[in-house]
Amino acid sequence: MSKRDIGVAALTLIFGAAAAYESAKLQFGTVHNPGQGFFPWWTSVVIILLAMILLIRALKSRSSAAREKSGRIARVVALLVVLAAYSFLLDPLGYPLCTFFLVLFMLRATDPQRWTVALGMALITAVGSYIVFAVWLRVPLPRGPL
Amino acid sequence: MDSLNVWNSSMDILNNLASGFGVALTPINLLYCFLGSFIGTAIGVLPGLGPPATIALLLPVTYGIPATSAVILLAGIFYGAMYGGSTTSILLNIPGEAASVVTCLDGYQMARQGRAGAALAISAFGSFIAATFSIVGLMLLAPPLASLALKFGPPENFALLVLGLTMVGYLAGGSMTKGLLMACLGLLMGMIGLDPIEGTPRFTYGVYKLSDGFEFILVAMGLFGIGEVLVNVEQTIKAEVFQTEIRKLLPNREEWRTSAAPIARGSLLGFFIGVLPGGGAIISSFISYALEKKLSKHPERFGKGAIEGVAAPEAANNSAATGSFIPLLTLGIPGNASIAMIFAALLIHGVRPGPLLVTEKPDVFWGLVASMYVGNLMLLVLNLPLIGLWVKLLRVPYALLAPLILVFVLIGAYSVNNSAFDVGVTVAFGLFGYLIRKFDFEPAPLVLAMILGPQLEASLRRSLIYSRGDLGVFFERPIAATLMALALLMLLSPVLRWMLSRKAWEVTKPII
Numbered sequence: 001m002s003k004r005d006i007g008v009a010a011l012t013l014i015f016g017a018a019a020a021y022e023s024a025k026l027q028f029g030t031v032h033n034p035g036q037g038f039f040p041w042w043t044s045v046v047i048i049l050l051a052m053i054l055l056i057r058a059l060k061s062r063s064s065a066a067r068e069k070s071g072r073i074a075r076v077v078a079l080l081v082v083l084a085a086y087s088f089l090l091d092p093l094g095y096p097l098c099t100f101f102l103v104l105f106m107l108r109a110t111d112p113q114r115w116t117v118a119l120g121m122a123l124i125t126a127v128g129s130y131i132v133f134a135v136w137l138r139v140p141l142p143r144g145p146l
Numbered sequence: 147m148d149s150l151n152v153w154n155s156s157m158d159i160l161n162n163l164a165s166g167f168g169v170a171l172t173p174i175n176l177l178y179c180f181l182g183s184f185i186g187t188a189i190g191v192l193p194g195l196g197p198p199a200t201i202a203l204l205l206p207v208t209y210g211i212p213a214t215s216a217v218i219l220l221a222g223i224f225y226g227a228m229y230g231g232s233t234t235s236i237l238l239n240i241p242g243e244a245a246s247v248v249t250c251l252d253g254y255q256m257a258r259q260g261r262a263g264a265a266l267a268i269s270a271f272g273s274f275i276a277a278t279f280s281i282v283g284l285m286l287l288a289p290p291l292a293s294l295a296l297k298f299g300p301p302e303n304f305a306l307l308v309l310g311l312t313m314v315g316y317l318a319g320g321s322m323t324k325g326l327l328m329a330c331l332g333l334l335m336g337m338i339g340l341d342p343i344e345g346t347p348r349f350t351y352g353v354y355k356l357s358d359g360f361e362f363i364l365v366a367m368g369l370f371g372i373g374e375v376l377v378n379v380e381q382t383i384k385a386e387v388f389q390t391e392i393r394k395l396l397p398n399r400e401e402w403r404t405s406a407a408p409i410a411r412g413s414l415l416g417f418f419i420g421v422l423p424g425g426g427a428i429i430s431s432f433i434s435y436a437l438e439k440k441l442s443k444h445p446e447r448f449g450k451g452a453i454e455g456v457a458a459p460e461a462a463n464n465s466a467a468t469g470s471f472i473p474l475l476t477l478g479i480p481g482n483a484s485i486a487m488i489f490a491a492l493l494i495h496g497v498r499p500g501p502l503l504v505t506e507k508p509d510v511f512w513g514l515v516a517s518m519y520v521g522n523l524m525l526l527v528l529n530l531p532l533i534g535l536w537v538k539l540l541r542v543p544y545a546l547l548a549p550l551i552l553v554f555v556l557i558g559a560y561s562v563n564n565s566a567f568d569v570g571v572t573v574a575f576g577l578f579g580y581l582i583r584k585f586d587f588e589p590a591p592l593v594l595a596m597i598l599g600p601q602l603e604a605s606l607r608r609s610l611i612y613s614r615g616d617l618g619v620f621f622e623r624p625i626a627a628t629l630m631a632l633a634l635l636m637l638l639s640p641v642l643r644w645m646l647s648r649k650a651w652e653v654t655k656p657i658i
Contacts, residue, residue: 008585012327019334026348032615036341036348039603043333050327057323076380080577083372086556087570099556103549110379111545121546129553137207139561 005058009051016047075110094144095134100126159285166512169214170520178211178219179517183524186226190242191234191536194378194544195551197227197243198483198590199370203558205363205491213495214510218517220491224484225277225467225518228427229525232269232460233536236262245427245463248435252448252455259451264397268405268453269460270529276413276461277522280468283417284475285515288504291476295501300612301619304605305629307598310479312633314424314591325591328582332592335360336599343607361571362490362596363562368572369589370483371555373579375548380580397453405457408438412461419462420469423481423594427463427470434462468518474499475511479598483590486597 023044029035082105086098103125107118134141169175185204189195201220208216231243236253249269256265298306315325338349338360397405415437416430438458439448448455473479478500480486492499497507504511529536559572582589613619621627 004585022349030615031610034607034610036344036346039606040334040337043330047327047330050323050330053323072380076376076580079376079379080573083573083576084570087566087573090566090569099553103553106549106552107545111548113545121549125549125553129557133557139557140564141557141560142566
């Protein structure tokens with residue numbers, strides 16, 4: 001638990017430093033007439049301070065709060081990959097096709113259901129939502145090759 | 147105030163309210179009100195989909211409808227969710243909304259004792275009474291508060307926003323440091339795009355798509371919609387519906403009597419906490435429960451099916467929800483994520499939330515207030531006689547709901563700009579939202595800071611230009627000074643919060 005916290009705090013610290021660096025590139029202005037970089041700079045500084053507080057806290061607490069069970073991370077990653085693919089394939093393959101496969105994936109890989117349920121849901125969702133949103137509500141969802 | 151003034155003001159209010167009803171009771175707005183209440187109850191009942199995500203989803207849908215109707219619909223979703231959340235808490239021991247967590251403690255016990263009907267009923271009635279009370283509060287407090295806010299100049303604005311964001315970081319659950327970090331991150335994200343004063347691009351790195359900054363709706367849908375689904379995919383929600391017939395829907399006289407004072411206290415408490423930015427339904431429900439237990443002559447009954455343990459928090463969360471409209475409608479500051487979405491909706495419709503809203507757009511304000519009365523009535527009906535409907539809905543496994551939720555989000559993301567790229571952006575924010583939650587951060591301060599960031603920066607810079615660099619400007623003007631002092635108080639005393647939450651925790655912990 002502590003290790004994770006330390007990692008997150010360190011990451012935030014690095015991020016704050018990067019943000020400060022980027023903000024410094026902008027015109028800072030003066031206190032009389034603050035420029036573009038004024039607010040970002042100070043915000044980055046606050047982030048750095050807060051990150052340091054987190055880091056110190058994480059380093060101090062050696063107490064191991066029970067490590068929460070890691071659950072099914074693999075499924076989350078898989079789903080994210082599929083979602084990313086979805087957004088890439090949306091224009092070329094069209095909404096109905098992509099949605100069909102997305103729902104099918106979720107109902108077979110993420111949270112497995114019977115094939116009948118999975119196929120049925122996927123079909124109904126893809127077709128149904130297309131009808132409701134693209135046809136009825138006129139949202140210009142890409143049709144794809146269908 | 148002499149009596150003539152009071153009479154005039156009351157007449158004004160009644161007149162305004164009457165015209166508000168004129169707007170709210172048109173068939174189309176009645177329909178939107180009903181839709182909002184219905185959807186709100188549904189998502190309140192369903193674990194894993196919350197009001198901020200839903201409202202964000204529906205934002206694109208509201209493009210074509212008038213501002214008043216849009217806000218009636220979205221508001222209905224928000225306060226409707228407070229009604230629905232208690233259903234799962236009582237029947238399944240799973241809170242449908244974070245604001246109904248406390249209701250699980252006694253509500254589920256009551257269900258096990260065969261008194262599910264009474265619990266559900268007192269929850270619905272308590273919510274109704276509390277909501278009505280807080281609508282009256284909203285009606286009475288908003289106009290004078292708005293007039294006060296008109297006197298605000300940039301320094302006061304800045305101080306108020308600082309206080310608001312500080313409170314959000316302070317109250318939003320989890321460590322204050324993390325809350326403030328999220329807020330700062332949100333501020334940075336809000337800075338991408340055009341500089342609020344000079345209008346020149348900043349942090350865009352030549353990427354054209356970023357020249358307007360991150361599209362707020364995409365961020366919200368990703369963080370709240372996709373993010374929550376991902377979290378739920380990782381940890382399965384297994385629900386065992388309490389297999390019981392819900393007979394005897396009404397509490398008996400004894401139960402009514404015991405609940406009366408808790409409902410009253412909950413309403414009052416919830417309202418005042420709800421008005422505070424960052425304070426809201428969740429905190430109110432916790433504090434209300436702790437308060438009731440403290441005041442009770444038989445505190446040992448709590449956690450074993452004490453009806454006060456259901457009545458008070460449910461009342462509190464409803465009146466907090468309505469109360470949280472006040473900062474939005476008077477000061478133009480959203481106090482929680484759902485209200486932030488409604489803020490965005492108003493902006494999209496060309497209604498600028500702020501002190502001028504009440505006077506310049508009375509249709510919107512009074513129409514909304516009137517619709518809240520109507521909406522709460524509808525919700526009472528939806529949540530009592532129609533409770534069977536929701537119980538059936540609960541039998542749908544989350545595995546089937548998750549794809550539907552995602553598809554909804556993806557359609558919504560696409561429809562903002564008819565762009566598949568936006569869908570990708572939303573997914574990216576979904577990943578971010580998932581990571582945030584994994585590491586115990588809260589997304590709400592980020593979203594709020596992102597919305598308020600440009601205003602915050604603009605007021606800061608204007609104040610400094612006006613005062614020629616004198617930082618004292620924030621501390622010499624009385625209103626600004628008070629607000630800054632409060633903000634500093636909050637920042638410098640995490641100890642206070644630790645004590646407060648420990649007290650509430652100490653009270654509730656033995657039960658859990």
